Amino acid sequence: MHQIKVSLNNRSYPIIIADDNFEALAKKLVQLRLGTDAVIITNTRVRRLYARELQNALNTLNISAHIFNVPDSEKSKSISEYVKIISKISAMDTKKRLFLIALGGGVVGDLTGFIAATYKRGIPYIQIPTTLLAQVDSAIGGKTALDLPSGKNLIGAFYQPKLVYSNINLIKSLPSRQIRCGLAEVVKYGIIVDTKLFGYIEKNYKKILDLDNSSLGYIINASSLIKAKIVENDERETTGLRTILNFGHTIGHSLETAAGYSNLDHGEAISIGMVCSAEIAHAMGILPADELKRIIKIMKILNLPQEAKKVDIKAVLGAFLRDKKFINGHIRMVLPSRIGHVFVTENIPYNLIKKVIKKRMAPA
Amino acid sequence: MHQIKVSLNNRSYPIIIADDNFEALAKKLVQLRLGTDAVIITNTRVRRLYARELQNALNTLNISAHIFNVPDSEKSKSISEYVKIISKISAMDTKKRLFLIALGGGVVGDLTGFIAATYKRGIPYIQIPTTLLAQVDSAIGGKTALDLPSGKNLIGAFYQPKLVYSNINLIKSLPSRQIRCGLAEVVKYGIIVDTKLFGYIEKNYKKILDLDNSSLGYIINASSLIKAKIVENDERETTGLRTILNFGHTIGHSLETAAGYSNLDHGEAISIGMVCSAEIAHAMGILPADELKRIIKIMKILNLPQEAKKVDIKAVLGAFLRDKKFINGHIRMVLPSRIGHVFVTENIPYNLIKKVIKKRMAPA
Numbered sequence: 056m057h058q059i060k061v062s063l064n065n066r067s068y069p070i071i072i073a074d075d076n077f078e079a080l081a082k083k084l085v086q087l088r089l090g091t092d093a094v095i096i097t098n099t100r101v102r103r104l105y106a107r108e109l110q111n112a113l114n115t116l117n118i119s120a121h122i123f124n125v126p127d128s129e130k131s132k133s134i135s136e137y138v139k140i141i142s143k144i145s146a147m148d149t150k151k152r153l154f155l156i157a158l159g160g161g162v163v164g165d166l167t168g169f170i171a172a173t174y175k176r177g178i179p180y181i182q183i184p185t186t187l188l189a190q191v192d193s194a195i196g197g198k199t200a201l202d203l204p205s206g207k208n209l210i211g212a213f214y215q216p217k218l219v220y221s222n223i224n225l226i227k228s229l230p231s232r233q234i235r236c237g238l239a240e241v242v243k244y245g246i247i248v249d250t251k252l253f254g255y256i257e258k259n260y261k262k263i264l265d266l267d268n269s270s271l272g273y274i275i276n277a278s279s280l281i282k283a284k285i286v287e288n289d290e291r292e293t294t295g296l297r298t299i300l301n302f303g304h305t306i307g308h309s310l311e312t313a314a315g316y317s318n319l320d321h322g323e324a325i326s327i328g329m330v331c332s333a334e335i336a337h338a339m340g341i342l343p344a345d346e347l348k349r350i351i352k353i354m355k356i357l358n359l360p361q362e363a364k365k366v367d368i369k370a371v372l373g374a375f376l377r378d379k380k381f382i383n384g385h386i387r388m389v390l391p392s393r394i395g396h397v398f399v400t401e402n403i404p405y406n407l408i409k410k411v412i413k414k415r416m417a418p419a
Numbered sequence: 420m421h422q423i424k425v426s427l428n429n430r431s432y433p434i435i436i437a438d439d440n441f442e443a444l445a446k447k448l449v450q451l452r453l454g455t456d457a458v459i460i461t462n463t464r465v466r467r468l469y470a471r472e473l474q475n476a477l478n479t480l481n482i483s484a485h486i487f488n489v490p491d492s493e494k495s496k497s498i499s500e501y502v503k504i505i506s507k508i509s510a511m512d513t514k515k516r517l518f519l520i521a522l523g524g525g526v527v528g529d530l531t532g533f534i535a536a537t538y539k540r541g542i543p544y545i546q547i548p549t550t551l552l553a554q555v556d557s558a559i560g561g562k563t564a565l566d567l568p569s570g571k572n573l574i575g576a577f578y579q580p581k582l583v584y585s586n587i588n589l590i591k592s593l594p595s596r597q598i599r600c601g602l603a604e605v606v607k608y609g610i611i612v613d614t615k616l617f618g619y620i621e622k623n624y625k626k627i628l629d630l631d632n633s634s635l636g637y638i639i640n641a642s643s644l645i646k647a648k649i650v651e652n653d654e655r656e657t658t659g660l661r662t663i664l665n666f667g668h669t670i671g672h673s674l675e676t677a678a679g680y681s682n683l684d685h686g687e688a689i690s691i692g693m694v695c696s697a698e699i700a701h702a703m704g705i706l707p708a709d710e711l712k713r714i715i716k717i718m719k720i721l722n723l724p725q726e727a728k729k730v731d732i733k734a735v736l737g738a739f740l741r742d743k744k745f746i747n748g749h750i751r752m753v754l755p756s757r758i759g760h761v762f763v764t765e766n767i768p769y770n771l772i773k774k775v776i777k778k779r780m781a782p783a
Contacts, residue, residue: 134498174573176655176656211539211540212541
C-alpha cells in the first residue's frame with residue numbers, strides 16, 4: 056500500500072493506493088470521522104460488482120450506507136440527474152451526519168463531487184475510482200462538474216475530497232480498451248514531467264497490460280504523485296502550472312468534438328493529440344527525432360492510436376480554432392522539448408498545425 | 420464614504436458604503452481588474468430604477484454590460500432560473516473576461532453568487548445590494564444559495580464576492596416596510612454584540628426612519644463591520660461563531676414556515692423571534708427586566724411587530740421541533756444576557772418556549 060498526501064492547508068487529504076479490501080477502507084473512514092451515514096453514488100455496472108460489498112463493510116462498522124444509481128454514461132452529468140440525487144439525499148437527511156462516496160469512474164466522480172460541493176453549501180465526500188483513468192487523473196484534484204446542452208463541464212466547482220482510495224483490484228474487471236485509455240494519461244505524465252515513468256512503461260508494458268499488481272501499483276502511484284504535486288501548486292488553475300496537464304488535449308478535444316464523442320474514447324483522442332503535438336514540436340526544431348520516435352513507439356506498444364480515420368478534418372480544425380486555448384489571438388499549446396519536459400508556447404504557425412493534423416487524420 | 424476590509428487571505432475584499440454614483444463604482448471596478456465584460460443580474464423593479472445608469476457608467480470606462488432580468492421574488496432562486504441564466508451567459512461567452520454583478524436584494528444576491536461560484540468552476544462577482552437587509556446582512560459573507568421544492572437554500576456554496584458596494588441612495592426608493600425589516604437585522608447586531616449601535620438606534624430612530632443619509636451611513640457601517648468580523652472568524656460556519664447571527668431566527672423561521680412565507684416579512688418574523696428569545700432569557704433569570712423592556716420598546720418605536728396574529732400555533736411549534744437547531748435532542752438557541760451580549764445554550768425547558776410562543780402569538 057502506498058499513501059500520498061495532497062497538501063492543501065485545511066483541505067489536505069490522503070490518496071491511498073491499495074490492493075486490500077473494503078474492510079480496511081471502512082476502518083480508515085471511521086478514523087477520518089467523516090460522518091455516520093454514507094450515500095454511495097455509483098453506476099449500474101459498478102453497483103453490480105462492488106456496491107453491496109462496500110455497503111456491508113460500512114455497516115459492520117456502524118456506518119449506514121444508501122446506494123444511489125446513475126446511468127453509466129456522460130448523460131449522468133446532467134442538471135436533471137443532479138437535482139434527482141440531491142432531492143433524494145435531502146429526503147433522507149434527518150438528524151444525520153452525511154458524507155458521499157463516489158464509487159465509479161470520472162462521470163460518477165464529477166457528479167458526486169459537485170453534489171458534495173453544493174448540497175447545503177458543502178458536505179464531505181471521498182473518491183473510490185474504479186477506472187484506471189479516474190485513479191491516475193480525474194479522482195485527484197477536486198475538479199467537479201456537470202454538463203449543459205451548450206457545453207461539457209460548464210457548471211462545476213473546485214471541491215477537494217477527504218480521501219481518494221485507489222484500489223488496484225477494482226480496475227481488473229475493466230475492458231482492455233478502458234485500461235489502454237487510462238494508460239494514455241500515464242504516458243502523458245511521463246512525457247510532461249517524468250522520464251523515469253516513461254522508461255518504466257517502455258520496459259514493463261507487457262506486465263502492465265497483463266494487469267500485474269506491482270506494475271499497476273507503480274504507475275498509479277507515480278501518476279498520482281505527479282497529479283498531487285501539480286494540484287498542490289495550482290489548486291484552482293490560477294498559476295498556470297495545471298496547464299501542462301493539457302498536453303495532447305488541445306488537438307485531442309478538437310478531435311473528440313468533431314467525432315461527436317462517439318467513435319473515439321478520450322484516451323484514444325489524446326493519444327493522437329500527443330503524437331500530433333510531438334510532431335509539431337519536432338517540426339519546429341524543439342523535439343529531437345529520437346524522442347519523437349519513442350513517443351510514437353510507446354503508443355504502438357500500448358495499442359493506442361497514432362492517427363484517426365474517417366474524420367471530418369474541417370470540423371477538427373474548426374473545433375480547434377474555437378477552442379478556449381486561444382490567448383489574444385495566439386494559439387496556445389503545450390509542447391515537449393524532450394521526454395520528461397514540456398513548455399507552454401503561443402508561437403506556433405497555424406499552417407504547421409494544419410499540416411500535422413492533415414497528416415495524422417484521414418477523411419471518411 | 421466608509422470602506423471596510425473583509426480579511427480572508429486570497430479571498431479578501433472591500434465593502435464600500437457610499438452615497439456617490441455609479442461612475443465612482445465603475446472606476447473602482449477598473450482598478451480591481453475583474454474583467455472587461457459585465458453581466459448585470461437584477462430584477463424587474465431594480466432594473467427599471469438603476470440598471471441602465473449602471474450600464475452606462477460601465478460602458479464609459481470600456482466595460483461591456485449585459486443585463487439579465489429575473490422575477491422579483493424568491494422563485495428566482497430556482498434551478499430553472501439558474502440554468503436559464505447560465506445558458507445565456509455561456510452563449511455570449513466567447514473570448515471574454517466575464518464577471519457578474521448582483522444588482523438587487525437577497526434573492527438576486529444569492530442567485531448571482533451561486534452562478535458565479537459554479538459557472539466554469541468560478542468567475543468573479545460583486546454585490547450591489549439595493550435593500551437595507553442585503554446591505555447590512557446577506558450581501559456580506561459569501562453565502563450563496565438556490566431553493567429546491569423540498570427546502571430553502573438546500574443548494575449553495577460559500578463563495579466570496581470581490582466587492583460589496585452598498586450605496587445608501589439605492590435604498591431610498593424602498594417601501595417603508597422593507598426599510599423596517601432591514602432595521603430588524605440592525606437591531607439584532609445591537610443585541611448580539613454592539614450596545615453602542617443599539618443605543619444609537621434608540622436615540623436616532625426618527626432620523627433613521629426619515630432616511631437621513633448620515634444616520635443610515637452610521638448603521639450600515641456599524642452592521643457591515645460586525646458581519647465582516649464574524650465572517651472573518653467563521654467563514655464556512657465551522658467554528659460556531661456564526662451561530663450568534665441566528666439570534667431570533669429559530670423562532671422566527673418557525674413562524675415563517677407556519678405562515679407559509681406570506682403574511683410576514685423575514686424582518687417581521689425575526690422581530691417577534693427576538694422578543695420571544697428575550698422573554699425566554701428573562702424567564703430563565705438571565706436577562707434583566709429593564710433590558711427586556713428596551714428590546715420590546717425598540718421594536719415599538721421602529722414599528723416592528725412584537726407579536727403575531729392569526730397564527731396556527733401548533734404549526735409553529737411543529738416547525739420549531741423539526742428545525743435543524745436541535746443538537747442531540749437538546750434545543751439549541753441563542754439567548755441574550757444583556758444588550759450587546761448573547762450566548763448559545765442547549766438547556767432550555769421546552770415548556771417555557773411553548774409558553775412564550777403562546778403568549779406572543781394569537782390563533783386565527
